Amino acid sequence: MAEEQPARPGMILLSAVTCALLLWSTPCFALPFNKIKNILFNKDGSTETVTIFFKTPPNKVKSFILNDPERIVVDIKNVFIPQINFRKTTTGKIIKLIRINQNRKDTSRIVLDIKENGQYDFNVERLIEHGRPAVKIITHLHENQAVPGLTARTKQPSLEKQSESTEKSPVAQDRKSPGKETKENSSDNGEQVFLFNDSPPDDIFAESGRNEKKSDFAISGLIQLRTSLDVKNEDRIENDTSLKNRVLVESKYKNMFTLSLLSDYLYFGPENKTDDYDLDLYEATWKYSNDSAVFSIGKQIIRWGKTDRVSPLDTLNPRDMREFVIPDYEETKIPVWMADLKLFFDNIRLEGVFIPFFEESEIDYFKSDWAVFPHIKEELRDSSLPPDLKRYFHNIKVHEDDPDQEIELGLRFSTTIKNVDLDLSWHNTREDIPYFKSFPVKNIEVDGDISEENLVSSLDNAVLTNEDIEVEYRRTKTAGLAFETTLADFGLRGEAAWHENQSFLTHSLTSVRNPVFEYILGADYTAKGGTYLNLQFAHRHIHDYDSAILYFDEDTYSLLGEISRDLLSDWLEARLYYSVTLNDGSLYISPRLEYTYITNLDLVIGANLFAGDEDTWLGRFDQNDQFFLDISYHF
């Protein structure tokens, strides 16, 4: 025996270790058979109950109180919870938060965080509730009334209590508070059921508080930066880059007062550089609203019309046209001082608008790729013209006549027939775009490409008058009809407008005015894969057409709209804006990617591309093709 013992010490040790590991590993990795199935919170007056349901009756339950912060703790042995932890805020007066975690491998711990609302009692019971084993933690807030059967456990640190092990009768879930029932159904209030297994993480929702009162005063705004770079340098003189920065800060009080400021910076360069900066009152309105009327007065934007991006009836506000069609339509609108009254009847709405002061659209005459006479002064300066003539052109100025009668009136009648929304509108207004009364070089004839070459070639019989470019804003009237409806899978909308007169630039670089009738019909459709299609057809007829008019035929037809599609989840979208003049084939397209992954931040990257003959409405910007980046932050 003595000889055998030294021969096997290694084997014995190895076996012992293996056995120990095997024996130890079982309690290490096995989960208790019993598990928590569900949690229910119930409040009734001053009593709040948390009921924990189990797969099988729990055999060991221990409860006690811990302080700083005060909390009721219930440990239940041989039970596990089917998720890492559970946290739920409650609406109770006593229990602030219910937490459950796997305190030890075989023990689930339920913690009830207590609000500091005064003294309370609590009791823990094991019972069968709705035929299922459960542990019930009953708390009661002292309000000069004792509830029999509950044990006082207030503010006694580490007080431990072994709960009873026998099953009790179920406690009614909807208890009545004696003498406290004041409202119908109040006895039913407050019961909460947590369907445990699918509970979201508690921190998924932002802290806001149920009873938190929102302030009547709100400040919001937008910071926007847009920069562009020309696709290629095609013109002798052109702006290869641009930068636009807008900061809009808006304050609102009770949706009644609105006050906003706009800081607006626009740079074109580096060649023939210009930069404009304005800090302006943007909107300042007071609004009153009751059941049958809305009245607003102040500097504001009011949108009429129902079509997208081009809207012949949307004539109330002028627009910032310094970048032609590059900005979003809504971004270009300029608030004006006006009073607006809307009266609501059953199925009819009447609206009247009064505009006391005229404000024109913003347009650059010179020194920008998008200007009416783009870089013509600088091009002529570098041309072969005699110095006197160069100087003459260089000194040309624009003189705008202030209109004498500025008041504008608008009326709109709206109704819905079946599911067709209809607007009839009339606007006695003044054109927001300039009427060129005279040009200081007479007897010339240029086409729509207003360049140095074109101008020089037309100077043979020119007469110089030593005057300014005289600009006026003429009165006109617009009346029309707008509609919107849905038909099967399509959204349909349209506008038809008659303009008493509209100004058009001519070969002589002065304007003529003609009556115009135009309409737009549009439809949009969302395909099954989520692709959004928007198509609008526009027709403009110029009455008493003058062949000297630039850019537009007597009848001009065009298509415009957009196509968009989500590429990645809800934060990367591809979009294409398009506009095609069918008469001459000139077009504008703007493909772009819109990235909105970060809340309140929009990033748009894309291109603005023009094509067509240089004397056409869109083709004249053929050399302005650009890539752009647009960053907007909302706050």
Place this chain on the structure above:
Amino acid sequence: MKKSKPVIFLAAVLFCLSAFPAAAEEITGKILAQKIFDRDRGRNSAATAQMVLISKSGSKRVRTFTNKRFMEDGLERQLIRFTSPADIEGTGFLTIEKEGWKTEQFLYLPALRRTRRIVTSQQSQRFVNSDFTYEDMKRHPVDNYTYEITGSRKVGNLECYALEARPKKNTDSQYGLTRSLVSKKCLVPVVVEYFDQKCSHFKTYKTLQLEKVQGIWTEMTVSMEDFEREHKTFIKVEQIDYNTDIDKDLVSRKSLADY
């Protein structure tokens, strides 16, 4: 007018489902669907809530909104207005039920300063990039579907009917089948599994927390998970009041555009 009959899609988020007494009679699928619809949800309600979107990568977007609901002559209208974050603030969504189940939906976008009608082709589109679609945001006639109670199950401690609903031939729906577990006690759909037209399960709605508010069972926290997009939406009601002095005028096209 014949009383409208809905199926149990999401219209229920923020709507309360009453504690309808468990029926002693033998219940059929259609009767169950009718009872769910007929539950007392108050004359009107006003609520504030949070919507949380969880993307495939786990990123989170939190939105808050208000909801006003008004019932008149069995027809319901509901206005949801987003109050945060800033890039969606002011966006409003209005649903108006009209006689003959001609439900109209309108979306107000403050940036455009105008209201757009939601068309049928957009019904399967996601509502503000959540996992709820425009179709989920309205009630549907019971008569447009066939029903079958396929059994009963427990969810938590709630005894539930298992109810299947299939659209009838002429019913336009993105769903070919829905399987619901409806609490017998509360008549609240606590789980709804959505199947596409090829009967592939792609989306599940769950009621995560129920609370009785003013005697009305209310889904306080719900989720909708889209398995194809691996995207999930939670909605938590923070405050809800029933039978308030809310005016019909506050749930109208006038109010929708008055922001």
